[in-house]
Amino acid sequence: MVTAPNGCSGTATKTVTVDVSEDFQMPADTETTVACVDEIVVPEPPVVNDACGAEIIPVASAEPETAGCGESMVYSWTYEDCAGHLHTWTHTINLVDDEYPEITCPNDISVTVATGVTSATVTVVPATADDNCSVQVGGVRSDALALDAPYPVGVTTITWTATDWCGNAVTCTSTVTVKDRPHIAGTVYHDKDRLTDGMVDGTGTDGEGLLYVNLVDSEDLVVASMKVNTDGTFGFQNLADGTYTLQLTVHEGTAGTAMPATALPLNWINTGENQGSGPGSDGSPDGLLQVIVDLDNNAGAANFGIVKEQDVTVSLTATPNIMAGNTNFRLLVKITELNKVDTYGEIEVIIPRDTRWALSSGFLTSMTMLGTTPVNNGDWTFDDTDPNFYVFTTDKVIPAGMFSAFGFDAIFTPGNTSGISTITAQIRSGSGGENRVNNNADSEKIDYFAK
């Protein structure tokens, strides 16, 4: 209804046509690159008007999940006007961290091990690192143990790695050196050839399980004592610098007390001592060896030579031992090792000559049986040149606790006499490496008479 100023009124109609065919304009999508997650800024969507100038309220898509390094995040909004025109606007954030961390390694550490142990507890300060974003630092030991586990004597390397959130990694290394204290090690040898070769050597022995090595200081007080290992080895670790005497003895020393007597097991003797692998001895085969150690000089081959002395004995048997007129008889000589040690060196047996008897057919090295008794004639050599003795020798080893026998046929010629004669076999002193001489002769009493 329209009313004129003069009071007339009437009806008028105006038609307004809105043109909805025109689309609205969108700004360009945007894109940015950041290095770190904490640099991500959630964008504001741009203000967009429809073709008529009215502001369109955008609808946000779901916010993207936080991306990893090298990935992108896309934020998106949808704009729609009343005519159904639809547009999307996006903002892309690229995550790129190509800046490597900077790492700083801790200083190398060097400690000396405590006495009596072989490792040290060391406090290790970790490496530090800087990065434009975030960084983590870890250390790995060359022996794969935990960083706070004790460090063994020697050099342990720690490889430190700084890794940023993008996986950019740099490394550096530091070392933990645990220095040893002086040590002494050596071996007790059963030196069967003694010092004839100039060497303290042979097979390691613990002297039938009876031997100790006592470490004695310059005031003759025992520092430490240990039983010799079955293979002859012994050792003392983490010692103070100084001059020591090593004592090989059957007596276990007590730390802090005077050194005990020096003595070997029964039948054993010292053959020499030396330090180092070369020839020679310390000049006094007495079970004592002086060594000097400091941080730079360990005594790695402090060696003792000992030998269990052999003991050979002889028995002599004449069969028969009653001679009625001219009589054939057999003489059997048996050499037995008693100390259960292989003989070493030549064995010589002498039998004094006697005009009343003689070998009837010489000494037969091919003989293996004398009557019913086995003999080892092939191992023995007969020397018939001495005017006073029959001499028999062998270079063969009589194994520990075993024997070797030889024998021959002989004839006794009493003539017109009768009486008692004695045949004696005697082992030469030192035969086969032996030293006990009070069992080195045996005699057989012969009763003889004319027929």
Ligand SMILES: [Ca+2]
């Ligand atoms: Ca970085």
Ligand SMILES: [Ca+2]
């Ligand atoms: Ca030797």
Ligand SMILES: [Ca+2]
């Ligand atoms: Ca000595």
Ligand SMILES: [Ca+2]
């Ligand atoms: Ca003997």
